[in-house]
Amino acid sequence: MWGYLLRRLFESALILLGITFVTFILLYLVPADPARQIAGRSATAETVANIRDQLGLNDPLFVQYWRYLAGLFQGDMGRSYLQRAEVASLIMARLPASLMLMVTAIVTELIIGLTIGVVAALRRNKPADHSLMIFSFVAISAPQFVIGILLLYVFAVQLGWFPIGGYGTWAHFVLPSVTLGLLGAGWYSRMMRSSMIEVLNQDLVRTARAKGLSKLRIVTRHVMPNAILPIIAMIGIDIGLFMSGIVVVESVFGWPGIGQLAWQAIQRVDIPVIMGVTMVSATAIVLGNLLADLVAPLIDPRIKTK
Template identity: 40%
Template sequence: MAHSTETMDGPSMARQLAARFINLKFIEILMNRLIGMIVMAFSISVLVFLLIRLVPGDPVIEMLGSQAASEELAARLRGQLGLDKSLPEQYWNWITGVMHGDFGYSYGYQRPISDLVALNMPASIQLTASALFISVALGLLIGAWAAVARNRAPDTIGMGIAITFMSIPSFWLGLLFILLFAVQLQWFPVVGGTSLAGLVLPALTLGIGTMGFNARFVRSSLISTMGQNHVMTARAKGLSRPKVFFRHVMRNSMLPVLTVVGLQLGNLLSGTVVVETVFSRPGLGRLLVDAIMAKDYLTVQACVLIIALIYALSNLLVDLMYPILDPRIARR
């Protein structure tokens, strides 16, 4: 009796086993990171909930202004806002609402916080994306220029530029840009808006401030790759310098840089707090500063939690892209 069996050669079976293992590894990484994000979000929510209440001042007094002398009115408003409850009760009411997508009501702006976030988030994303492009592009150019001319004048100049901009605080750099390009040269508006002209100076301030770190990391990554065996072999085969650099050096150096870019995304988003305030630009950072000044507890808690979650999500995406860009990582 003839049996029809489906045979599989060795390479095909190895590919299927490798694909299955990579999928399991991917799921394992995803689950670990998601659990870490949940723990991180809970910790930050508790921390910001407690810290904002240590800020001197009473939000009810801030809201009432000249009417704050009325104890009855203040007590009634405190009860409406839930500020008369114990801290555990206040936190539980807030966090359960957040888990259902409700960040609460801003008593400073007199509107739902979700509406405020939806109104200001696009401007912050626009600024962060523009600054990230400037930071990565200039960092790659200066870092590659310094690595190719290692220990020569371009290397010294490039790293000098990187260290200089790393050392300048973003608020001071922003003020210098306003003085030079907006007041003296009048190329751009003093107050940054959502237009393209109003975006240039804030994006340059935020991007150039982090460009130096990217340039230094790109330089060290490229120099490390240049000394590896496969690069020396490519040179020995007679390949041209540009072909060796772009095909063998640059491609193998970008994976570590990807991690830095993921971290920079979170840093840039948190940096919008200073830059948006300096340029009087709308955004999540400006909303956070105004909420702190107004003792608007729920708005501060929502802004900090959202920024932290975006930071964690950007790092999660980087971790998940690693096995895709370099399958060797998935097999470890």
């Protein structure tokens, strides 16, 4: 296990290094000029040139990248061009809000998705199964910003059950969590249904029935532990989906997380902040997948780490 863990950590470090390189090149190729954004539209060409020189934007690409990488290895993500603050401080100030939203969204999608998947599998080819699968398809297909705006209009504006936006109380978590969770719930429900049906047709279930075990005991003790294994792997992948979708959701609900910070940085071409948020998001994705790979053998000893 330790050898496997060290190898995976080394591979993860290489992946993160590659992400920094690709992201840096893409931002370097963006036609927008960060110096012009800082100086303002009325600034002279001389002022813009001075700002570019101060920020080191006139240096060759690989010189800029090496300077960024050297700082990153020392724990320095740089300073925001526009906010004049350390990128690490800006991210740390907003990260707790995003993490709490991510956790509540994962819990939401698991509760909704697994419940739908189990019920659909136990009612296979019946009206309940067809209706739930249609709901799952809609949840997967609908854009998150559409779901978010629809939930805001119905439950915040019309009914007044939840606040329109902001952050602070449990009520603020409900609509953003549901908006983020519905997409994953659709995937989980379909996967759980397929996995449940596969396990229900195995010999272990027929043996349990022959022993006279109740249907509830068969489902909870034999079917669920085996059917849930693919779900565990998906949770790690889900972190990546949340990091991509959280930008839109946080913007819709005015959520003060790193998604909103990233959106503001993209609009202003604040490269250090974009790089910092990208690194944090990529690290979360890599660690999420690694954690899923390490937990799976603990649930099912038949899975071996190599």
